[in-house]
Amino acid sequence: MRTQPAITTVVFDYGGVLTTPGRTAVESWARAEGIRPESFSAVLRDWVGRDAPDDSPIHLLETGELSLTEFDGMLAERLVRADERRVVAEGLLSRLFSFMEPDEEMMRLVTTLRASRARTGLLSNSWGNSYPWQRLGPMFDQTIVSGEVGLRKPDPRIYHLALRRLDTKPEHTLFIDDVRANVATAEELGMHTILHQDAQRTRTRLTELIPGLDAPERQE
Template identity: 50%
Template sequence: MTSADVPPTAPVEAVVLDYGGVLTGPVKESIAAWIEADGIDPESFSRTLRAWMSRRAPAGTPIHRLETGELTVAEFDALLAAELTTIDGRPVDPVGVLSRLFAAMRPDPAMFDLVEELRALGVRVALLSNSWGNTYPRERIDALLDPVVISGEVGLRKPAAPIYELTLARLGVAAGSALFVDDAEPNVLGARAVGMRAHLHVDAPSTRAALAALVPGLRPTPNGAPA
């Protein structure tokens, strides 16, 4: 069955989730805590992010190479630190930049509860994540999510089509039977380009409500919460 054979209103067979910013709290909050703690000039970080990650960024930026595993975390840390400035003019310590950047990122219990409920309803749940050298809670996610597709491990990255196609092949479902959830719009658009349905994640309540419209038996609010 091709994605064109699956009606847009058909129940989803599989949900594919991003990690950072979807299964965790907002990444921007962890970044803000790191910027404050390290005294980083916010504009220097924003400028670097635009140059390396925006839709107009050329192929092969340090972020692209980090996400596909071509750069080690230590190599990326050094490149990023060299682009950053601090408020008081001190050099940025290149050792452990990414570790400090993600230090305040925590799993979102509401989203992990949602994964459990989806699985109990017979829906396959997978992970598709662009890795920035994150330390994933592998024991926890490997027990809940199948397949687990991490960009640095497969040499592919969102929003390019091949990583979505690889995930669908590992799931064994048609693109139109899968719903992709990500907090970054380019990645949502990339999923739609290969025929997947997709939802831009803002928070757990709105994502749950969106999935409840497509997954029979899933409540729009958590068990015990007012409808």
């Protein structure tokens, strides 16, 4: 029986994996702003959906080709408030990200991996947001942010970049993301993958893939 290569490196997405689910944050933000959710859904469909052009505003924002200020203005023009008042563009995405809190169980899982001597990486498509590097920095051997490298998931080139920086091969690497298209590219490159849904299921699957990992129990 052929032995499966051991996983020595685990690469995490950030938003929606190590944080509050993106949908939860968006719903809270839309309520606070008085934005009609269907107007934001239409933006996502047009700018990041299956048929979105390569130069859509979200794609350009993620690769650093569009500034956050420019994007805020473009997004505000597309959104509709329930009271028909104008959406305030200044700081629009920053207000969205204020509703995105750390998922403490996932954070503990990364810490457990570090303690087990696994290498860890962060591979994130940035929407011009800031990251809590004071906390995240010590948790990862390498951090790759799309806006800093001019590439975005699911472009295979950003995965190859992550593998090079982490000095690992696909068959020894596990990739965890909450976006199916991003996971699909990792699978095509020969990486192990987990499509993240919640911390409990990801932890369970991770302990199956890395035998002996002493993952922390859920704290109620």
